[in-house]
Amino acid sequence: MLDDFMTRAFIAGLGLALVSAPLGCFVVWRRMAYFGDATAHAAMLGVALSLAIQTDVFYGALIFAIIMAWATTQLSGRNYAMDTLLGVFAHSFLAVGLVIVSFLSGVRIDLMAYLFGDILAVSVSDLSIIWMGTLIALGLIAWRWKPLFLSTLNEELSYASGFNPKREQLFLTIALGITVAVSIKVVGVLLITAMLIIPAAAARNLARDPELMVFAAGIISCISVSAGLRSSYIFDTPPGPTIVCVALFIFIVLNLFKTFRRLVR
């Protein structure tokens, strides 16, 4: 069954869809959109280094995504705003990564595949890494759900209930790092944030409850992945961007539907 590249792509995409739903909701609720983006950019340095020492890009990307996320959380609020720090680190990590690669003679790398992803080239060993990462990240979020949610509502409230929001943020950061790392091969660095945010934002129109919103975001992600892959096969379009286009389409339809219902009422 796993011999078929379309099947492998589909299973990889589903893993990404499942993990991006809860993470995406937290990113939207906590207004961390730029944070996800910056983490993904920084992961490119990890990708470059992993390629240089010939290990799986997953590990390098994971390490640098987490370093990036952790460093900005620690440093923000001292001399620079979070936004500024993210801008500094994200793009310099990306630049340093590209420069390092240029020094490595004999390494021929198609970095484009990592910027936009190459879901059709996913191997069986990639699949196991993607699903392992997905399950670990989902487990982390499920385990820390209540304190994470509480600290998202209000930091002081979280402290007063005995949960340190900084510690909870660290868990979220690690889960986000894992998500970015497993997404790189599927949709690529530039489109990860789209997969996090678009389904969650679309799901907001359907849910009046946080858990339901995560669930709805998961369904929307899964539909985007399967319909996106199918369309990319039929129309011969690049799969990563096609998946994002389907998600955008669902987002627009749900918003139009909501506006329409409000007008009718």
Added chain:
Amino acid sequence: MNLITIEGLTVTYGGVTALENVSLDVNAGEIVTIVGPNGSGKTSLLKAIIGAVTPLEGSVRIKQDLKIGYVPQRLSLDPTLPISVGKFMRLTNKVDKKSCAITLRQAGVPELADKQISELSGGQLQRVLLARALLGAPEILILDEATQGLDQPGSADFYRNIEKVRKSTGCAVLMISHDLHVVMSSSDRVICLNGHICCCGTPESVIATPEYQELFGSGAGGALALYRHSHDHAHDHSAENSKAIN
């Protein structure tokens, strides 16, 4: 018996001192109000008590297993976060829907349980935040400028509610406030803070001190009288208030 004992507390942020050598304790059942100008360290003091900042020096001792009901300044939720009042109330309190409904009724907002937090008005949200804190049957209520955004009759109403709660449950109250006029007379003890404790004591004695007059201007001496004046007309205001809420 002391619920909270603070000794020689000093808090700094990146070399800037917010609080210096502050000592204070809160006993069971008493209402303590902290007043002070902006930047006087009021919020830092509360943060040190709930463990959100680590003191540079001194100690904050909390009675073992103290049940704290915390009412934050505000709740700035992203509009994309869907959560109903009822769910929010039960997030940290393990109670059934029924006692949640009873607490909401006592807080004067019985019809809100199924509403989304993002749909509430400022006054409704404040009542819900207080109701949530009370739902856990706290031994102490901690309020961080809980009436921000409410008008004067609204906040007078809010503080009367606090007094009522203290009377019926006997819990202690520690609060920060800007509303000198309304808050003073409902307190047992007022602590005037400006990086250090300037003066403390009963509302009457604090208002009479030169330190207080210097901080809040000589006009502030009339604060208590002003409060009593508006208290006389409370029935009008509460009528307006309930209209505004419905």
